[in-house]
Amino acid sequence: MSAMRNVVVSRIQSLAPGIKEFTFIAPPGEELSRFSAGSHIVIHSVLKGKPHHNPYSLLGSPDDPYWRIAVRRQEVSRGGTAYMHEALKEGDTLRVSEPINLFPLVRLGRKYILVAGGIGVTPILSHAREMSRLKMDFEVHYAVRSPEYLVFGDELRTLSPGRFYTYLDSAQERPDFKQLFGNQPLGTHTYVCGPTGMIDACLNAGRAAGWPESHLHSEKFLAAEHGEEFTVVAAQSNVTITVASDTSLLDALEEAGLNPPCLCRGGACGQCEAEVVSCDSEFVHRDIFLTDAEKSSRKKIMPCVSRVKGGTLILNI
């Protein structure tokens, strides 16, 4: 696990229906570390005796002495976002990870296209700030449900004057990715963050236009989903654990006192990859790290977001 620290909630602000911005400062006598554009932190909380770990992109400027995140309350919240929205107060202390960057900026490009969908705007905002500061050539495409959800729209418009494009679902507007990717100069990079469907549509349009993977950058964090109860055996530690239907495999391993490596807890970074010794049931792979071939090999699993459908899973940990 990455290094942990305490932060103090200094400000909570409502941005849009169901979206709040939180500002964190260091406890007295301490300083927050600087971070690079695209970084996120993982907030750790314990609700009703169960641990929760939620990753959020830092949207402030790396030079600020504080950290800022924006949180959308999930309609079906396991507790993490509901807690942030309803229970957290200014002055509270939170346990968080140090910043981690899985979505860093490639600085060698000639041009950049930033694409945000909904609350996926948060890392895009930090990239736009950095690109504006470095006077890089970039444009921003931002799709939301309806005008009131256009959070940080004014700031993005200021950062990319004349090159800020919005798409309102309520007005049946959608970005035309095929057109967007069809005629960009060599050396263009795309950064996309948003709902899975939008990311897939964006990346697929880029691939169809012949873009190489090295120029297509995306980030999405997944929450572990509920599933069937199953048994996991940690072969090296000789521990047998029951993973409840509402607990992730990683949380169950940690509750049993094991300390498997992990970073993002959202199926993106690959740190928690575990070797499967055997499994007598079906895998439910939900990460975006393993390749399709690795997923179907039944040899690897990412415990943070993936699980199995009942039965027994034996891991080499």
Added chain:
Amino acid sequence: MSAYTYRVRSQPDYPILKWDASGARHLLVILDLDTTSIADLCDSACPGPLEILLRGEATHPALVRFSKENVLIHSFASMDSLIAALENALDQATMGLRLYALGHEDGLWKCNKAGQKVGMSRDEIQLAQASTTGRPVYCVHCGQHMNLIHTNITLCAGCKRHLLVRDHFSRLLGAYMGFQIDAECPGFIPAVEEVFP
């Protein structure tokens, strides 16, 4: 000549060119005509529109197949005019292009530099060595750049030092590093051998 088995990490490894089907358009730069290498590439049809920039005459028999497929072939008399045309083509090109270069190392890395200049990444460029293993050499003492060096030791065209041609390669300079061989024992120059035919 003794074969080199020791490799330093910076030394480039040149695989055989293969058309990259993930690209939408393809640009092939042929620096030296070498029939066997082109044959490897031509075993399969190019998966998309192809243009060729060629140093030399387009009448070479190795190019007959491309002529039959109505591939546009641009001929250049000199390396400088070819690289200038390449830079111009890349500046105008759009995402989806794949660049392939075939020939001696000096030219390959000039093509790579032209690609990097417009922000192309490693997975958009393929380089394949053909016709000679003669090396581009950079003198670390005076900065002189030399090309097609076939021997283990060479005289610097700039500062006239005797240079050992190392395997240490700079992608930025597109050349192998040349160090003075007799810095510690002035005048002691080991036998000069042709090791890069």
